[in-house]
Amino acid sequence: MALAYVVGQAAGPENCYAVTVDHGFRPESAREARDVCRAMRRLGIRHETRTLEWAAGGIPPIQRLEEVARQRRYAELAGVCQERGICAVLTGHHAGDQAETFLFRLLRQSGVYGLAGMCVQAAFPVAPWADGGPSASGPVVVRPLLTFGKAALYKICRDRGIQWHEDASNRDTRIRRNRLREVIAAAGADGAKSPFSAPALLEVCGAMQRHRLFVNREVAALLAAHARFRAELGVVELADTAETERRLPRWAWNAALRERVLASIVGWVSCRDHPPELAHLRRLEQAITRFYSSEHSQRPGAPVVAAGVAMYPPTAGHMWLLCRQPPRPGEIGPQTGLPLGATALWDGRLLVRVCARPGRVRAEGLTWSVCSLHDAMRRWPECIAAQRAALRRSDRPLELHRAVQSTLPVVFASTDGGAVVFALGRPMAGSPEAAGLDVSVCARRGTALPDAGEVVA
Template sequence: MQPFTPFEPCARIACAVSGGMDSTALLLLLAQWCRHAGHELLVLTVDHGLRSGSSEEAEAVMRHARSLELKGRILRWQGSKPTRAVQEPARQARYELLSRCCREEAVLHLALAHHAEDQAETMGLRLQSGSGLMGLAGMSAVRYLPDLRLMRPLLGVPKSRLEATMHQHGQEWSEDPSNRDERYRRVQYRVVLGTGDEGKELTRTLLSTSGVLGRLRAWSEAEIARQLACTVAFYSAGYALVHLAALQDVPDWLWHGIWARLLRTVGGAAYSARKATLDEARAFLQEKRRMPETVGGCRLKDLGAGRLLVMREPVGLPNVALKPGESQSWDGRFRFVRSQDCRVQEAVTVRGLGEHEAARLWRSVPSLQLSRMPRVTWASFPAVFCLDGLLAVPHLNYKCYKMRGKYGISCAPRPHHSLAESIFRPAVSGS
């Protein structure tokens, strides 16, 4: 755990446990470390409800937690579930349930049990899918989410050592049948990599390659973060100002890294813009041709003097209902929270302000004409509406007379991906 320090005093740390060998070994080791370091460990297990016996397995994890004198929670995946191609939706649901629970429990650190063979399987999958250099670095030992840090302490540890740990403790574990289902590509790689001397040698090669590329990725991401800090001013309302002159002569890989992160953060997208899109945008900017109006879900506006305004394109903005006591992400950029004890209990809707409402506010509220926020950015700002119309635009500090503390709504920037994300952390070797 040393590479993940320092922690705050008496930290609350969560451990995701499925009941399988890997996560149970992590639980045993992490429980020992937390007792020694004076931290509190919370055990979390997800019941997907995708097969019979999943509830009993979750209960078994909780019994094990209690035997270690630890608190725990079962997180159940509710609602409709896919009947085909379930692995990816189940993974997304698992992370969402774990993240939400950590927010509720005021937990800042979540430990996951991925180990060295998992890293090798990830490398194989990404090679087959044609992943680029960054993807072939594999999984990072640390990843920062808006409210949570993911830690993979075992990422450099071979599975054989985890199995030896379990036997040393006389600990039993359960096996998910899907981990042996060769219809899944990951399981196919697992079979190949775990078979004979050739499979073990291939695993060592993949892990060695991952380590080299991980160090290269860490260096390149540190340089991208440094350049972002020097050339981009990001505002809490969700737009950014770019100092273009400082980016004219940077190499292609650095330019692509800067703009991929900038467009993804400002636009609230789940994935980066395609390389072809970024190449086209750079050609326009370098050759001073007519600038494209939109790139990667963002609008670009030349402000002169070498400055470029980057803002969310005001189309396709979501409508999100917000009830008392709820917390909701909006457009992958902001999080809205509504207090449970607000005076007005009717549901409200958060949606984009839009061009029409932005123009009306500009005309009808003289004080807003003094706002330092560029007028062209207003349309993509989140706004709160009720049945009678507009209630508030948090980033313009505008509230209609009906608000006045009655609705209990607050808004904070929470982009899915930060502008300068946590730098890639290669696994610490445990072999």
């Protein structure tokens, strides 16, 4: 509520749009959402409530409740952004939340990146695809209150006569973050300066943020110079040019920067909301240093799989390749009956859109579907084999590693039992349906380099 008042005063209430996501976990949550709606009306801010639906037995156990609720909440907010053309989502995270995040990540043995806590501005966890197409950037998350203590936010509400609600689940000590909140509160109540008090934790967090900001800039420069992000395939290629006296490529000289380069690429390829674990990054780093060691054989090495990403060593004419781990049969479910012009988030990584070319195809009643290559091979083996053969004969030969092929979507139009229009990353050769449809594929995180910079508190 304090956030709504402050932002409304700064930007003008007519430029704000408030959204309440009712998770439905508590019986009183619907009433509280109605109270928020009335409060927004008094502030002159437009408002809507989105209520989450849970299937029977679908509410997760208490240990995963916060994580799943966050995923569902941001997915709902992404839909609102797409519908309303919203470019920034402001959240009410405050200094106390930042201190809890620091302590939470410390217990998980996070490195500098984790201990730096939340950024004031960050990429949206679920990026909707705006009507502008696959290159359109999604919204950002902004946390303008990270330097405000909770007491200051209470004072804003009291001074302005704004009613607020306390979530009773915040006192449930079965949730780890709530237990940490109690530890921090108890440390702050002690007269002596405790290392677990909020000010002490935030001081260390701020130092980590300054380190992270510097590293981000260095990593962004290395990625721009040595990495090729192929958004249409969801893969990244890393240069194999080694310096004679170093034996390592420039992006791998410094161990700390090498770790962050790999973390950025793994996060971009996998599209997971959480950064990869250090143990997974170590596995990739060890494979790279072994590759360039004096004992390195010139024969191609086996791929290394970590954090859901497969890393293939360079071969003649090719760079290091990082792509999605080859999926297991049936791992990626099909999406069917999609209307023309719709966008599908496929495999949680790739955004797929199919549109009709004006005057080239009868769009009435035509739908499209997307499935994995494994499913397509079971249904159209001759068709896929013919596409491979056609690509080999073409002026643009099939350049993709076979593992990358297995990670790409296959699109088919629902006409005459279904006809493949897009496979192996290309329009289907000789397909009349493909000639009348435009298929666009783009990585969910877009084409921008990850970690190119950030705003810190």
